[in-house]
Amino acid sequence: MRRRDFVTLFGGAAALLPLAARAQQSTKVWRIGYLGFGPASSWTSEVDALRSGLRDLGYVEGKNIAIEFRWAERADQTFDLATQFVRMNVDVIFAPASTQVEPARRATKTIPIVFAQHADPVGLGDVASLSRPGGNITGMSMLLTEISVKELEILRETLPDSARIGVLWNPTTPSHPTAVKAVEAISEKLGVQLVLAPAGTVTEIQAAFLTMSREGVSGVLVLSSPLYTVQGVLLADLQMKYRLPEIFANRANVDAGGLVSYGADLNDLYRRAAFYVDKILKGTNPADLxxxxxxxxxxxxxxxxxxxxxxxxxxxxxxRADDVIE
Known part of the structure; x- marks a missing residue:
């Protein structure tokens, strides 16, 4: 081969390399492991919000991104599902709340984990600080402790003659002990006595309402938990059975028949969480987000x-209501 022909051939091949690299990059399909707490039908609007946020950032499912869903029926199943994502070597684990973040953190210290409605990421040790998470976990926080105090105040205003209020809390939700302490601290100022009712299963929820009814509570503060969200219909039925008005953090519970909700706009949080997924896929370290x-x-x-x-x-x-269901 003549030298001129060799140089021409080499130069042409080199010119094609960037195109090939770009083509390879454009066909990369990123995999997101969604660690949910089922049934999936209870989280349709939030999942749609996440997908909408990803679409706005240029991601198309089946083309450059794939979401692998795993739905736990019980809190103790989440760790096994998280380890499945680790074995699959997904690019990001999406663990919406502390219920899912904790087992995901135990499963991996390297795969980035993004949350959308974490109650207390600093208090639970999932991040070092809000400004500098410092590990493989970051995302959006819903400030459960502060919200729970506000919910108790709203329920007290709604039921001005109430002297005793029940608090339904979930021992399997990592952030609940802190929230319970916060509402206990404010209850005396509000002039109400609290009846604490722990419940981590459907059977325990039913038993808790029987106990609270016998204790003579006027209403129930239901602390935010994935379990209580997916059991919205059951909680609405128990509300009517025992005539105990309920306040929640999630609007979905009010749509299911609960009396009132006050909390963060979850659809907004899930949509904004897509930003974290995007930044991480583009190379940003979650420790710096x-x-x-x-x-x-x-x-x-x-x-x-x-x-x-x-x-x-x-x-x-x-x-003061933002919306009213007539």
């Missing part, structure tokens, strides 16, 4: 439920 706190909070009342329970919502309280 500050945790953001929820900025949108919603109060929703179900007036159909209020009427069925024979409750008149004080006008000063109802006027």
């Amino acid at each position: 500050p945790v953001e706190q929820a900025s949108r909070y919603l109060m929703v009342f179900n007036l159909k439920t209020a009427k069925a329970l024979g409750i008149t919502i004080p006008p000063t309280v109802l006027a």
Whole structure:
């Protein structure tokens, strides 16, 4: 081969390399392991919000991203599902709440973990600080402790004659002990006595309501937990059976028949969590991505439920609602 021909051939091949590299990059399909707490039907709007956020950032499922879903029926199943993602070597584990983050953290110290509604990431040790997470975990926080205190205040205003209020909390939700301490601390100031009712299973939820009813509570503060979200219909039924108005953090529980909710806009949090997935896939270390706190909070009342329970919502309280179900 003549030298000129060799140089021409080599130069042409070199010119093609960037194109080949770009083609290979464009066909890369990133894999996201979604560690859910089922049934999946209870989280349709949140999953849609995450997908919407990813689409806005240029991701198309089946083309450059794939979401592998695993849904735990019980909290003790989440670790096994997290280890499945580790064996699959997914690019990111999406673990929405502390219930899923804790087992994901135990399963891997290297695969990035993104959360969307973590209650207390610093307090539980999942990140070193909000500004500098410092490990393989980051995402959006919903400030459960502060929200729970506000929910107790709202329930007290809604039921001004209440002297005893039940608190349904889940021992399998890592953030709940801290939230329980916070509502206990504010209860005396509000002039109410609390009846704490732990429940980590459906059977325990049913037993807890029987106990709270016998203890003479006027209403129930239901601390935010994936279990309580997926059991929205059951909790609404127990509310009517025992005539105990409930307040939640998640609007979905009010849509299912609960009286009132006050909490972070979960759809907004899940949509914004897509930003973290995008940054990580583009090479940013999760340790350098500050945790953001929820900025949108919603109060929703179900007036159909209020009427069925024979409750008149004080006008000063109802006027602050962001939405009302007639």
